[in-house]
Amino acid sequence: KAGVTQTPRYLIKTRGQQVTLSCSPISGHRSVSWYQQTPGQGLQFLFEYFSETQRNKGNFPGRFSGRQFSNSRSEMNVSTLELGDSALYLCASSLAGISSGAYGYTFGSGTRLTVV
Amino acid sequence: QQQVKQSPQSLIVQKGGISIINCAYENTAFDYFPWYQQFPGKGPALLIAIRPDVSEKKEGRFTISFNKSAKQFSLHIMDSQPGDSATYFCAASQGNDMRFGAGTRLTVKP
Numbered sequence A: 001k002a003g004v005t006q007t008p009r010y011l012i013k014t015r016g017q018q019v020t021l022s023c024s025p026i027s028g029h030r031s032v033s034w035y036q037q038t039p040g041q042g043l044q045f046l047f048e049y050f051s052e053t054q055r056n057k058g059n060f061p062g063r064f065s066g067r068q069f070s071n072s073r074s075e076m077n078v079s080t081l082e083l084g085d086s087a088l089y090l091c092a093s094s095l096a097g098i099s100s101g102a103y104g105y106t107f108g109s110g111t112r113l114t115v116v
Numbered sequence B: 001q002q003q004v005k006q007s008p009q010s011l012i013v014q015k016g017g018i019s020i021i022n023c024a025y026e027n028t029a030f031d032y033f034p035w036y037q038q039f040p041g042k043g044p045a046l047l048i049a050i051r052p053d054v055s056e057k058k059e060g061r062f063t064i065s066f067n068k069s070a071k072q073f074s075l076h077i078m079d080s081q082p083g084d085s086a087t088y089f090c091a092a093s094q095g096n097d098m099r100f101g102a103g104t105r106l107t108v109k110p
Helices: none
Strands: A005-007 A010-013 A019-024 A031-038 A042-050 A053-057 A064-068 A074-078 A087-094 A111-115 B004-007 B010-014 B019-025 B033-038 B045-050 B056-059 B062-067 B072-077 B086-094 B097-100 B104-109
Touching: A005 A087, A010 A019, A019 A087, A019 A111, A031 A074, A042 A064, A042 A074, A042 B097, A074 A087, B004 B086, B010 B019, B019 B086, B019 B104, B033 B062, B045 B056, B045 B062, B045 B072, B072 B086
Parallel strands: A010 A111, B010 B104
Antiparallel strands: A005 A019, A019 A074, A031 A042, A031 A087, A042 A053, A064 A074, A087 A111, B004 B019, B019 B072, B033 B045, B033 B086, B056 B062, B062 B072, B086 B097, B086 B104
């Protein structure tokens, strides 16, 4: 059974540009959550999508957005990149979200974004 | 605002020793408390999880102790091995909203 696939694995962008990251969940999973991981802040929740609808949102500026497609694949977009956006971006997929338990809540290996 | 506070930031333990990582939470609405292990270049992987209606849960060498009145929970790794060297995160969730601690980098020396 394939795991959660995030692409690309590494990305270097210039300040002011925008970026789109992709997450393909485990087959059958309908919930995709996104997290930003930095050494100083740890894992910060960005947003969660379930059946193409944003169900939860963390405390990030509007430059961070996402969407989910009918096949449950999700993308997140960051516009007007800032140096502080450099981080590991992780997505996690599950059948119905963390409320249904952590044993089916699976993280991908992340996309390492560097903003220069 | 850090809703889950984790300590220590880093921990060095000798092989065969016990590793203990502590977490405290503020929101009493949290009703699920997983622990994750992360190796470099990988995403976090679930180790063990507990709900607040039990005070302890053990899976192999990993044990969660939970103190609901103190709003604290901890991870104990018995007989720590060099292969356990990783970053550990506690988490707390309510519904589909999960918050993480800042992480503990564990080094187990041979």
